[in-house]
Amino acid sequence: MTSRDDLGQMPGHLIRKLNQRSTAVFTERMKSAPVELTSVQYAALDVLAREPGIDQARLASLIAYDRATIGEVVKRLEKKGLVARQVNEEDRRARTLRLTGEGEVALARVAPIVAALQAEILANLTQAEQAQFLALARKAVGA
C-alpha cells in the first residue's frame, strides 16, 4: 500500500477540529447566558446593531454566508422576537432588518460572554502564540 499523508496533519482536518472546538466552547458558555444564541445568530445581531436597516443579502455578505442560510437564521431570530423584518419601499424585493428592543437587550447581555469565551478557544496557546495564530489566520482568509 502506498502510504498516504497523515489525515491528522492535513490543514483541512486541523481547521475542522479547530472549528469544532470553537463551536463547542461557544455552545457551552452560552448555556449559562440569559439568551441562548448560536454563533451565527450572534454574528447577525452584532452586525445589525452596527448597521441597522441593511437587507439580508448585505447581512449575508458582511458575515460571509450565502443568502439561503441567512434567510433561515433571520427567520429564527424573528421568531425569537430579536429582529424585525420589513419590506423596503425603495426596493420591494428587499427586506430591511432591524434589532427589536428585545434584540438590543439580548445583544448587550450576551456580548461580554462572547468576548470572554474567545480566549478559551485558543486556551492551549500562550498569549504570544495566540496573537501569532490570529495574525496568520487573518492573512490566510485574506483580511
Place this chain on the structure above:
Amino acid sequence: MTSRDDLGQMPGHLIRKLNQRSTAVFTERMKSAPVELTSVQYAALDVLAREPGIDQARLASLIAYDRATIGEVVKRLEKKGLVARQVNEEDRRARTLRLTGEGEVALARVAPIVAALQAEILANLTQAEQAQFLALARKAVGA
C-alpha cells in the same frame, strides 16, 4: 453605544471563515475527481483503509465526530457502495466496517487530489507561515 470587540477579529469568527474556505476548496477540487466525496466521507474512507474492521463508534472517535453524524455518513458511503457494514458476531450491538473493492479504488484515486488541495487552503501564506500556522493549530487542538 458601548463599543463591542470587532467581530471580524474574534478567533471564533476567523476560524469559521478558515473552515469555510477549507471546505470550499475541497468541494471545488473534488468536482473534477473520479468520485465525488465530501471531506468527512474522505476522512472516513482514509481511516477505514488503515484500520479495517473497526465499528462506527471507534470510527467516530478517531476522526472526532459524534456517533449520530458518523452513522449518517456511513449510511451514504454504504449506499455509494464504498463501504460494507456487517454485524459483529462478537458484539452484536456493533457493526463492523470495511472498504469494498470499489471503496479502495475510490480512495486511491482521490487521495492525491486531497493531498494536493491542502496547500491551496493556506495559499495566502508563505511556506514558512504555513508551517508555523499548522504547528500552532496542532497545539491549539491539543495534538
Place this chain on the structure above:
DNA sequence: AAAATATGATACGTATACTTACCATATTGA
C-alpha cells in the same frame, strides 16, 4: 443469576451551510 450500568446504533429534533431553481422586482441597453 438478577439487577444495575455501560455501550453501539438509531431515531428525532434543531441549526447550520451550500447549490440550484424560481419568482418578483430593478436596472440596463438596444
Place this chain on the structure above:
DNA sequence: TCAATATGGTAAGTATACGTATCATATTTT
C-alpha cells in the same frame, strides 16, 4: 420603451453536526 439582465428572497434538496432519547446487547456489581 421594451427586452435582456441582474439582484433579493424563498423553496427544495443534500450533507453535515450535535443533543437527547431509546433500544439492543454487554459487562459489572451485588
